[in-house]
Structure formats: C-alpha cells, structure tokens
Amino acid sequence: MLRGVVLDAVLVFIAVLASANEIRATLRTSDTVLELAAGESAPRVVSLSNGQHQFINSAPEALINRVEVAGRWLPLHWSFVPEATQHDSHRVAFVYENQSPHLRLTWEWQARSGFGPIEHALRINNLDSREIWLPLQSSFQFSWNCPTTEALENSFIEKGAGKPSLVGTHVEPIPAGYKWIGTSSTYAHPKANEPREIIPWFLVQEASGARDGWYVGVEFSGRVQTALERDKRQLKGTVGLNPNPGPLRTRVTAGEIFETPTVFLGATHGGLDAAGNVLRRWVREVLGNPATWQNPNFPLLVNNSWGGGMKVNEQIAEAMIRDATDLGLEMFHVDAGWFRGVGDWYPDPQKFPQGLAQIADYAHQHGLKFGLWVDWTQAGLDENPGALNAKDPKVRDWLLNDLPPDWKPEEFKGETIDISVPAAKAWAQDEVERIVSDYHLDMLEHDGYLVAQGCKRRDHPHAPPGERKWVYKDEGFYWVDSSNSTDVSYHATRAYYDIYSHLRKEHPGLLLEVCNDGGRMVDFGSATHADYFSITDSYDPVSNRQAFYDASHVLPSAMLESYVEKWPTPNLGNFIYMLRSGMMGWLTIMIDTTQWTPEQHVAAKEEIKLYKAKLRSLIRDANLYHISPRPDGIQWDGIEYFDPKSNRGVVYAFRGSKNDESTHTYFLEGLHADAEYRVDFHDNTAPDQVLTGRELMDRGLRVTLARPETSELIFLELLR
Ligand SMILES: [Zn+2]
Known part of the structure; x- marks a missing residue:
C-alpha cells in the first residue's frame, strides 16, 4: 500500500526535443532526480541531481560495438527504436537494435521506491538464429x-x-x-x-x-x-x-538474454x-x-x-x-x-x-x-548414496579444476562444484x-567458497579459460584465475540466485x-x-x-x-x-x-x-550515526541509534583497553536542538539526566567507565 502511495510522487516527463532527434525522460525520487536521453545510436544520463546540486554528464553510455559470431568479430550499429520506448511513473526503457546479427538492447532505469536511489540494468537479447559472443558491456x-x-x-x-x-x-x-x-x-x-x-x-x-x-x-x-x-x-x-x-567474452545463445549486473x-x-x-x-x-x-x-x-x-x-x-x-x-x-x-x-x-x-x-x-x-557446493570423497563425491565421473566434470590423486577434503572444506552447469545446478537445488x-x-x-569465480573446464556454459591460467591453493581451496574468471562468476552467481529464489518460493518463512x-x-x-x-x-x-x-x-x-x-x-x-x-x-x-x-x-x-x-x-528502524572514529580496541568508540518516528534512541559506549582514559564525550546527531531528552544510563554509571538536543550535539554526552574494556548503554527519549 505504502509503496503505491509514494510512487504517485514519482514524476516522469517525456519530451521530444525539437532541435535534436532525441527523446528525454526524467525519473524522480525524493532524493534523486535523473534526466535521461535517447540519442540515435546510444542513450545517456544527462544529469543527476539531489534537488539542490546538479551533476552534468558529458558522455553517452558506451555500448559494445562488436560481437563474435562463428569465430569472426562483426561490427554493431545500434539504432534507437522510438516506438519500443517504455515508460510509466517509475520506469524508463530505451530500446536499440542491431540488424545483423539481430540484437535488441534495452537500457532501463527504474525507481522502485519513492525515496533513495534509482536502479539501472542493460539487457541484450539475441534475436538471431546464431550463437553470439559478447565482449564486456559495463x-x-x-x-x-x-x-x-x-x-x-x-x-x-x-x-x-x-x-x-x-x-x-x-x-x-x-x-x-x-x-x-x-x-x-x-x-x-x-x-x-x-x-x-x-x-x-x-x-x-x-x-x-x-x-x-x-x-x-x-x-x-x-x-x-x-x-x-x-x-x-x-x-x-x-x-x-x-x-x-x-579479455572477457560471454556466450549468448539464440533467444537468450545477457543482463548486466543491476x-x-x-x-x-x-x-x-x-x-x-x-x-x-x-x-x-x-x-x-x-x-x-x-x-x-x-x-x-x-x-x-x-x-x-x-x-x-x-x-x-x-x-x-x-x-x-x-x-x-x-x-x-x-x-x-x-x-x-x-x-x-x-x-x-x-x-x-x-x-x-x-x-x-x-x-x-x-x-x-x-x-x-x-x-552445499562442496564435494568430498564419501561414497555413501547421495554424497557429492569428487571422484564420481559426473561430479568430476562439475569441479573447477582437476584434483591431484592424493587430494582429500579438509574437516569441513571440500572442492567447489560449478553450479552454472545445468546438471550440477539441478543436483544442488534438489x-x-x-x-x-x-x-x-x-x-x-x-x-x-560457494559460488565459483574461475574454472578450467571448456564444456561449461561459461567461456573457456584463456591461454594463461593461474591455479593455486588458498584458504583451503583450489583457485583458477584466467580470462574467463568474470564470466564463470557471472554464470555461477546467476545459478546461485536461481536456487535461492526457488528455495524461498517453496519455503516462504525460511x-x-x-x-x-x-x-x-x-x-x-x-x-x-x-x-x-x-x-x-x-x-x-x-x-x-x-x-x-x-x-x-x-x-x-x-x-x-x-x-x-x-x-x-x-x-x-x-x-x-x-x-x-x-x-x-x-x-x-x-x-x-x-x-x-x-x-x-x-x-x-x-x-x-x-x-x-x-x-x-x-x-x-532507527537512523544510525557513527559517532566515534572506527574502533581500534584502545580508544573509546561508539554508535548512536535514533529513531525520529518513536523519538527514542540509544548510544552504545565502549571503553577500549587504554588505562588512563576513564571519561569520553560523544557528540550526538539527529536530535532536535531545542527539544529536551531524558538520558538514561542503563548500568547506572551516571544518574539519569535531562538535556537538550543542542547540549547533546554540541557539548556532547559525557560517559565515565571505571575499568577498561567495559561498556554502557545510554537510552535517549524525547520529553514532550
Ligand atoms: Zn565451470
């Protein structure tokens, strides 16, 4: 319900500019205003604003300009398809096509909430009858x-x-x-x-x-x-x-879609x-x-x-x-x-x-x-029915690497299987x-090491490794680094997400x-x-x-x-x-x-x-303020929560190991300067106090702890 209401506040303008043959659109949340334009051969972000300050972008999105088909690199010529433009109160999608091979590119921005950032992804749909290989599209x-x-x-x-x-x-x-x-x-x-x-x-x-x-x-x-x-x-x-x-290459079979990370x-x-x-x-x-x-x-x-x-x-x-x-x-x-x-x-x-x-x-x-x-992606050597055995010929082909003959799993670490392989993914999901x-x-x-990010196999859905490969052991696992590493992780990560999405659907409370x-x-x-x-x-x-x-x-x-x-x-x-x-x-x-x-x-x-x-x-629910330098265990450190809705908060105060520093002052944030707050020291290291927001933010909250490596929780509540 809430989401529907706030989205009404998201405004979208689409205007054809008379001077240039360019469609423009604006997406807006309470924090972020984004102006977008569809040029003839590439889209671009025109500007980004927080309502006060505008950042002007001077470069169009760099779309890939070639793909590999049957071992040959072919140039691409993207052209805007105005009639395919989609827009509503929270989404803008500009569509570009290349004729041969026939590819459709969708450049999408989406405001899924009335506040905060706006999401972006780019999809390339292979409408051709041939398999294509894409270079890296950021x-x-x-x-x-x-x-x-x-x-x-x-x-x-x-x-x-x-x-x-x-x-x-x-x-x-x-x-x-x-x-x-x-x-x-x-x-x-x-x-x-x-x-x-x-x-x-x-x-x-x-x-x-x-x-x-x-x-x-x-x-x-x-x-x-x-x-x-x-x-x-x-x-x-x-x-x-x-x-x-x-160089990264990724395979997109006929009818398949490549999608950049959102x-x-x-x-x-x-x-x-x-x-x-x-x-x-x-x-x-x-x-x-x-x-x-x-x-x-x-x-x-x-x-x-x-x-x-x-x-x-x-x-x-x-x-x-x-x-x-x-x-x-x-x-x-x-x-x-x-x-x-x-x-x-x-x-x-x-x-x-x-x-x-x-x-x-x-x-x-x-x-x-x-x-x-x-x-659940680790293979071992157990031979019981149902076990993922690294020596089983089927499982061996799912592994990222060939294992030495004397390989043994550690106490709770085995060898990672590549869940981008359909059979491995099906096994893992079951x-x-x-x-x-x-x-x-x-x-x-x-x-x-659950989700693969490097693999030596040439018959997996990802690209094969390049000429240069680095195989080494670290943290108890074998690693393979090569030109295909990013593509391996791209496919395996998608498989991991599919498995967990499916699991959540089957078990909503899990x-x-x-x-x-x-x-x-x-x-x-x-x-x-x-x-x-x-x-x-x-x-x-x-x-x-x-x-x-x-x-x-x-x-x-x-x-x-x-x-x-x-x-x-x-x-x-x-x-x-x-x-x-x-x-x-x-x-x-x-x-x-x-x-x-x-x-x-x-x-x-x-x-x-x-x-x-x-x-x-x-x-x-509360806002969070980092009211000290990062903890080092020696000095004092602390964080503050304050919830502007309930008008309650807490300061977590930690005294470090230093012997001669029994008192520390925290400068609080997020309070109303003129309002009064009840300040309650939970462990009674000081009597309860009433202080104004200004006092707590400008003069600070003094906390005294007699011994090193102890703590206090100081609760705050607005007085009406
Ligand atoms: Zn693989």
Whole structure:
C-alpha cells in the first residue's frame, strides 16, 4: 500500500526535443532526480541531481560495438527504436537494435521506491538464429563535469572478510589525477599489500559544506569492478563486471538474454551517515525480503553450536537448546560437525542416532527456531548414496579444476562444484530442498567458497579459460584465475540466485544466512537473495565492532550478524562488553553457554531481555550515526541509534583497553536542538539526566567507565 502511495510522487516527463532527434525522460525520487536521453545510436544520463546540486554528464553510455559470431568479430550499429520506448511513473526503457546479427538492447532505469536511489540494468537479447559472443558491456559509465577547484572525497567500505583490516572505512580526497579501482567477488581472499575487496559501492561528495554528492552500488555477487578517475575537467568512471583478467567474452545463445549486473545510482547530501540512513532503508524496502522483515523478531537472537566445535552431537545439542531457551534466545543453529562428511550432507549416525529432524523438533518444542550450516557446493570423497563425491565421473566434470590423486577434503572444506552447469545446478537445488525439508529447517547457512569465480573446464556454459591460467591453493581451496574468471562468476552467481529464489518460493518463512568463511560475499546481490550476513570470520569484541562499523554504513544493521565467541572476561563488565560488541545488529552467540558461571548466566539473560525490549526495534528502524572514529580496541568508540518516528534512541559506549582514559564525550546527531531528552544510563554509571538536543550535539554526552574494556548503554527519549 505504502509503496503505491509514494510512487504517485514519482514524476516522469517525456519530451521530444525539437532541435535534436532525441527523446528525454526524467525519473524522480525524493532524493534523486535523473534526466535521461535517447540519442540515435546510444542513450545517456544527462544529469543527476539531489534537488539542490546538479551533476552534468558529458558522455553517452558506451555500448559494445562488436560481437563474435562463428569465430569472426562483426561490427554493431545500434539504432534507437522510438516506438519500443517504455515508460510509466517509475520506469524508463530505451530500446536499440542491431540488424545483423539481430540484437535488441534495452537500457532501463527504474525507481522502485519513492525515496533513495534509482536502479539501472542493460539487457541484450539475441534475436538471431546464431550463437553470439559478447565482449564486456559495463553496467554504467559516467563522465561528470567537475570544476578543477572543487574539493571532493571518495568513500568506500571494505568487506570484513576473514578479519577486518586496519582501515575498513575509507574516506579519501580526490585530487586531479586521482585513479581508484574497487573490486568485489564471490569470495574475498585478501593478499598482503593489495587493496581489499569492497562492498561494491562508493560515494563521491564535496569534502565540506553541504556535502552534495552521489553514490553507486552493484546488486551482484560475482566479479565486479568500480572505477573512478579525475582529470582536469571530468570525474569519470565505470561500474560493472570486472574486465580483469581479460579479455572477457560471454556466450549468448539464440533467444537468450545477457543482463548486466543491476546498479543503483543515488544523489545525496549531508555526508556518509546521511547517505547511509537513506540507503539502509532503501535496501530493506526494495531489496529485502518482505516476509523476513514482517517478523517483528527479526533480527533473531541465536546460539550457534560452534562454541563446542566439530564435536557437536545429540546430547550437546539438546543441552545447548535447553540453555538457549532458559537464556531467552530464539534460534539454535547447528554449525559444522553434524554431517557424515564434506559433500555427504546426512547426519553422522554416531553423533545423531535419531537424525537431525529430531533435534529440530526438540528446538521447536522449546520454542526455538532451528538453523543449519551446510556447505552445499562442496564435494568430498564419501561414497555413501547421495554424497557429492569428487571422484564420481559426473561430479568430476562439475569441479573447477582437476584434483591431484592424493587430494582429500579438509574437516569441513571440500572442492567447489560449478553450479552454472545445468546438471550440477539441478543436483544442488534438489539437495538444498531435501536438506531444508528433511531436517525441518527455519534457517540455512552456507559457508566457504560457494559460488565459483574461475574454472578450467571448456564444456561449461561459461567461456573457456584463456591461454594463461593461474591455479593455486588458498584458504583451503583450489583457485583458477584466467580470462574467463568474470564470466564463470557471472554464470555461477546467476545459478546461485536461481536456487535461492526457488528455495524461498517453496519455503516462504525460511531464513538464509550468507557466510563465506565470514564476510567475503557481502554485497547488494546477496542482500537481495538472502536475509543476513556473517560480516567477518574473527569473533573477538574489537573485530566484531570494526566489521559492524564498516558494513553498517551501507547495509541494514539487522542484516549484519556478529558471532560472539569465548573471550577472556576476568570481570562481569568485560563479559557484558563482549556480548554488547555483538549486539548492535544480529547477535549470534557462539559459546557453549552451559559453561557460563551462574553470574554470567544472569547477566546474559538481562542483556537478552534488554535487546528484545529496547534495542531490537532501534536496530530495525532507527537512523544510525557513527559517532566515534572506527574502533581500534584502545580508544573509546561508539554508535548512536535514533529513531525520529518513536523519538527514542540509544548510544552504545565502549571503553577500549587504554588505562588512563576513564571519561569520553560523544557528540550526538539527529536530535532536535531545542527539544529536551531524558538520558538514561542503563548500568547506572551516571544518574539519569535531562538535556537538550543542542547540549547533546554540541557539548556532547559525557560517559565515565571505571575499568577498561567495559561498556554502557545510554537510552535517549524525547520529553514532550
Ligand atoms: Zn565451470
């Protein structure tokens, strides 16, 4: 209903200009105004505006100008087909055709919400009777006019991957001569001295003042690249599939459609948090799964069996379930260790003699949901019926690489199959369907190197590898890098999305967790096809806060999961600090809580109660402000939530390890300057106070904590 109402506010103008033979259209949300034009041989973005500041684009979209047919490159001559133009209150599509080979190109922009960014994709439909091969078509290019004197900065966010880096959130100046490239793939495996993968998104804004700017993000998990450079007069760049290592070619059979990764383009002003407060809501409304967000208990509170490691069994699981119930948790999540072997996704009969559904039912009887870890694209060596055996000739052809004869899977890592192969995809789809149904799952977590991004095979749907191939082992997996890597990831990512879309349709309440050895596939495509992310594979308080600080700039907090693992807690304040470091978004406790002391139990129970009563609604709905530098574990750090609708908020205050700094002042944001707020120190580290918004924003909120590595939650409420 709401969506229909807001869309009425989206205006579209179509006008034929008398001077040029050019159709123009405008798409508008409350944040972003986009003027588009259809030239005779190519479309272009004319301008982008936030309502105050207009960015003028000087380049038409660079459409591919050749395709390969039967081994020969043929030139393309695109010409606009005015009668095929489609437009309504929220969508503009300009259509171009090439006669021989017969291809139809649709250049589409869509405003799916009344606020936030506008999405863009480009489709090439092969209407010819012949198979064609396309060179790389990027999703979007821009060349904004940009006066030399304008001071600009580029912001981008790293994935938390295995462990957050020292920087994580980058804000850097864009001087003349600036050149920057960001990349993202299905599995970030950082190498020393190389830039880390980013959550595929960046924001360019004025370095001071109104901070007018714009951002672009990619709704795709495969290998993509964002590129930005500044010369004297222009700020130029491209966004889309990663051209390296190239040259990329992709096959489009007769009747098939190639579609670029969808990008979204938004205008903004007011800085990084202002942009984030629009973007996070937009991701929730437009990309998120409505069925997931309808549950007021999303994000859930979870206990995960990895606290006991691979040794999980029926007795351990049942004891953890009973304790999770007592603590007030809402889901029990069985991690690795439950299966017969890698690729053999059946419960180990020694550990679970009555099967896994029995454990799920036990959790359900205790009022908990039941989640399960499955690395469902990994082949092993088990020979049981139903197992994905790497030596089975059928499975061998699905693998990305030939395995050495002495190859063995690791404890919970095998060899990835390429799910873009139709038979492999069908197997995987049936297998996840069987697992979800047979084991009575409410949540399915995947892990490891799930979606291929490089493959040696020549008989798969993707392009064959080039002459030069690099095969190596890293993070326990074999990798193949070649000119076809991006195309491999393009096809495998589409297959992954198909499998999860199908699974969601069959199981509407099912939750899907994206974990790829931590936060290695955190992007807007995964955000569209699953529900929440493991944001890093390091689980200490500082790593959790760093990964959250970074990812929460662009993704809804509720979708950002922190695993809290056992950490030295000499006093109860340290214990609560450890828990709260994972309580800013989705909390999964990865500790055998039956080992906690009675005192820790009572404290954890209180924190869980508090999360449900006061924190969860803010995590779901409130604006988020990064009110400290990025956590380093030494200094103080903190974040603020404030919900302008309910006029309530909270400050999470963390004191680092530094011994001589017992007091810190946070400058709050998003409050009404003249209004009064009740300020309630939850742990009673200070008496309750009444302060004006101006005092809290300009003079700041002083917090005093007697001991290092402790925390406080300060609740805010507008007084009427
Ligand atoms: Zn392949």
